[in-house]
Each structure stands twice: as structure tokens, then as C-alpha cells.
Amino acid sequence: MITLKDVGVAFKGTQGTINAVEKVNLSIDKGDVYGIVGYSGAGKSTLVRTINLLQRPTKGSVWVNGQNMLALSPKELRNARKKVGMIFQHFNLMDSRTVAGNIAYPLRKSGLSKTAIKEKVVELLELVGLSDKYDAFPSQLSGGQKQRVAIARALANDPDVLLCDEATSALDPKTTLSILELLKELNKRLALTIVIITHEMQVVKEICNKVAVMENGHVVENGDVVSIFTQP
Numbered sequence: 166m167i168t169l170k171d172v173g174v175a176f177k178g179t180q181g182t183i184n185a186v187e188k189v190n191l192s193i194d195k196g197d198v199y200g201i202v203g204y205s206g207a208g209k210s211t212l213v214r215t216i217n218l219l220q221r222p223t224k225g226s227v228w229v230n231g232q233n234m235l236a237l238s239p240k241e242l243r244n245a246r247k248k249v250g251m252i253f254q255h256f257n258l259m260d261s262r263t264v265a266g267n268i269a270y271p272l273r274k275s276g277l278s279k280t281a282i283k284e285k286v287v288e289l290l291e292l293v294g295l296s297d298k299y300d301a302f303p304s305q306l307s308g309g310q311k312q313r314v315a316i317a318r319a320l321a322n323d324p325d326v327l328l329c330d331e332a333t334s335a336l337d338p339k340t341t342l343s344i345l346e347l348l349k350e351l352n353k354r355l356a357l358t359i360v361i362i363t364h365e366m367q368v369v370k371e372i373c374n375k376v377a378v379m380e381n382g383h384v385v386e387n388g389d390v391v392s393i394f395t396q397p
């Protein structure tokens with residue numbers, strides 16, 4: 166469902182060119198929980214951002230659901246992006262809006278009626294186990310609860326894929342586990358494909374079926390978690 170073909174990302178700066186990602190080929194199937202691991206600066210975030218064109222590759226092509234993301238018109242790209250949700254390390258919630266307001270935001274952009282939006286927000290809050298936080302503000306929530314709101318918002322337009330950029334790195338171990346449990350449940354219940362950037366091996370072992378290891382912009386190893394972690 167996601168295919169990266171010879172993907173490269175180069176950043177041109179005053180110090181010269183940085184090849185953040187080079188010649189990456191990767192296939193992610195529907196229902197995969199795909200881990201992207203590697204040291205800081207390896208190119209994980211840049212690579213994953215090419216999937217929704219938050220970062221445009223300077224080489225190669227990106228295919229999502231059979232569509233060449235680089236060949237879409239602006240309108241087609243907006244629609245394709247709705248099918249790719251994303252969550253971040255620091256949640257990126259809007260502090261001046263309530264939980265419901267945050268989750269409703271992408272729905273309003275989709276032009277749904279007020280009643281339909283409210284119904285969907287209630288359903289999403291139930292899905293992430295935060296039904297009692299409809300009117301709360303982000304500042305009133307714990308880190309784990311904030312990430313649950315971010316997950317609900319990311320799922321608002323029923324995406325096929327959820328991209329997670331160090332989504333548990335700001336959380337304590339217990340909360341990390343509870344977020345991973347939720348992601349596992351969403352993977353099963355919604356057949357949601359999940360791509361997880363992490364520097365924590367624990368996260369990979371807990372939830373991923375596939376993994377790619379990045380070093381200096383390259384994927385140096387990839388495949389089933391089981392076979393990669395049992396190599397001599």
C-alpha cells in the first residue's frame with residue numbers, strides 16, 4: 166500500500182548539500198506495523214515525511230494506495246493526505262481549543278455538518294478512551310491523554326495509514342505501553358497500517374511486525390522483526 170522507490174532527499178544549505186535520505190526502497194503492506202529505527206540524524210523523520218509529502222523527495226517516487234503522490238494535482242494531494250494521519254512526539258495540539266475542537270478541526274476542513282462532526286468526535290473519543298474529556302483543554306491533560314487526543318484527531322478522516330514520529334518518546338514507560346496497546350488495538354480493529362519512527366527497541370519488539378534500520382540516510386536492513394532480531 167506504500168511503496169518508496171529510490172527515494173532521496175537532499176537539503177541544500179550554506180555548508181553544502183546534506184543527503185538526509187538516499188536510494189531508499191521500501192514496501193509497506195496493508196495492516197503492517199512498520200518500525201523505522203536508527204540513531205538521531207539517520208534520516209528517519211525525513212523519510213517518513215515523504216509518505217505524505219510533508220517532505221518532497223528530491224529523487225525517486227512515493228506511491229500510496231496505487232497513487233503516485235508526486236503526480237497529483239493540489240486537490241488530489243489534499244484528498245490523498247486525508248488518508249494518511251500523523252502524530253508527533255510533542256502532540257502538536259492547539260492549546261486554545263478544547264479536545265473536541267482539536268479533533269473537529271480536520272473534520273471542519275472536510276466540510277461535514279455540525280451534527281455529523283459532533284457525532285464523529287464522540288465516536289473518536291470513545292475509540293481512544295477519553296469520552297469524559299470532550300470539553301477539556303489540552304493543558305488539563307496528562308501526556309498520555311494528549312497523545313490519545315492527537316491520535317483521535319489523526320484518525321478523524323478515516324485514514325488507511327497512521328505515521329507516528331517518536332510518538333512515545335515524551336512519555337514515561339507505563340504511558341508508552343498504554344499508547345502502544347491503543348495503537349495495536351487500532352491496527353487490529355480498523356486494519357490501520359502504522360509506521361512508527363522510534364529509537365526505542367522496546368517499542369519495536371512490543372508492536373512492530375516489520376522493521377527498517379536506517380544509517381546515514383540509507384536503509385541498511387529491513388524485514389520481519391523476528392528474523393532481524395534473531396540474526397547471529
Ligand code: ADP
Nearest residue numbers: 176183185203204205206207208209210211212
Ligand atoms: P532522524 O529522524 O533519524 O533523527 P532526520 O530525518 O531528522 O533524522 O535528519 C536527517 C538529516 O537531515 C540530519 O542531518 C538533519 O540535520 C538533516 N535535516 C533534516 N531536516 C532538515 C531541513 N529541513 N533542512 C536541512 N537539513 C535537515
Ligand code: ADP
Nearest residue numbers: 293294295307308309310311313340343344346
Ligand atoms: P495517562 O493517564 O498517564 O495519560 P493513559 O494514556 O494510559 O495514561 O490514559 C489516558 C486515559 O485513557 C485515562 O483516562 C485512562 O483511563 C484511559 N484508558 C487507558 N487505556 C484505555 C483503554 N484500553 N481503553 C479505554 N480507555 C483507556
